[in-house]
Amino acid sequence: MSLLFRPRRSAASLLILSALLAGCGGKEDAEQKGGGRAGQPGQGTPEVGFVVARPSSAALTTELAGRTSAFESSDVRPQVSGIIRRRFFTEGALVRQGQPLYEIDPRVYRAAVNEAQANLQSARANAEATRIQADRYRPLAEIEAVSKQEYTNAVAQARQASASVAQTNAQLATARVNLGFTTVPAPITGRIGRSLFTVGALVSASQADPLAQIQRLDPMFVDIQQSANDMLSLRRSLSQNGLVPTRAVVRLKLGDGGTYPQTGSVEFSEAVVDPSTGTVTLRARFPNPQGLLLPGMFVRASFAQAINTRAFLVPQSAVTRDPQGAATIMVIGDGNKVVQRKVAAERTQDQYWVVTSGLNDGDRIIVQGLGKVRPNQTVKPVPADTPQQVAPPKQGQGGKDGAGGKGGSGGGAG
Structure with missing residues (x-):
């Protein structure tokens, strides 16, 4: 009987021993993964990377619809x-x-020039004859050989002949101008x-x-329509909120979705609001050396009308939205505790959100490790993009090949 039960007792002993060994191994693995034994200071404090908020200049960019028009246009008539x-x-x-x-048939107009020249010659001859006659009557009238009335009439005829010369000379000039109009120039x-x-x-x-139409296409005008209410709000903001005016550099997006390679500038803004649309027309000027822009094209124009000197440029990864769409960011407050802030971020500039309110100069904004923090949690802040430091394994840890667990990290949040 003792021989029959001995194998059962041996099997039970082996099961108990295996359970004990598994428990010891799990505890050791847990200590290695935790970066040390349970109860060590700093356990459970996540690292986060932060950037310091500093005021910056952000352009107030507007995108509006526009239509191209020729720089100069003239009808050939x-x-x-x-x-x-x-x-x-x-x-x-x-x-x-x-x-x-x-060229218009010039024969009729050339004949008119010839006629005017002949009339001028006749008028000049008549003027010469009447002048000589008046000169001869002068001494005769002094000795009363002719009456004074005859001398007066001779002087008047001479003056009329001189005026006729001027008239026919003007007619000749008109005929020559009309003859020149038979060639229609650009x-x-x-x-x-x-x-x-x-x-x-x-x-x-x-x-x-018209006979034809000529258009000058380099440079080219782009007429942009902006709401009068938006322009009024901009002008009010220029006296407050840290906005300063700037010379607008305009960029165009063409109808096919491509971007026009040249930039333009706003030339002027009309002082009249269109009563039918409630818009004001802004005119921008663009170089067009390759002739890509043609009159009548619809384009999208984006340009900066002002610069906000009190804005903060925050990386887009640091800004989240709540269910209501409000923008929030996480900052590191007193005692390295996480504080959630609501901010005003209505537009982007390159890879940044433009934050106009809700931030202060010097705030530490969490940009890395956001997925492992929550409000009021204590964190270990490090500058963003700090490389992670991996410590060598402690003596007695790891296997025979020396591949032990990683030590505590002093790097940033990846």
């Missing part, structure tokens, strides 16, 4: 009537100011569009349609 004989330009080409574009330098009249068409100075 005839100033005399006649038949178009020739066209000197290629549609869509770049033309220079004064360059001939059309009024400005720019890119000309399609020709609305062909060779052989009859045109007149009083017609409604």
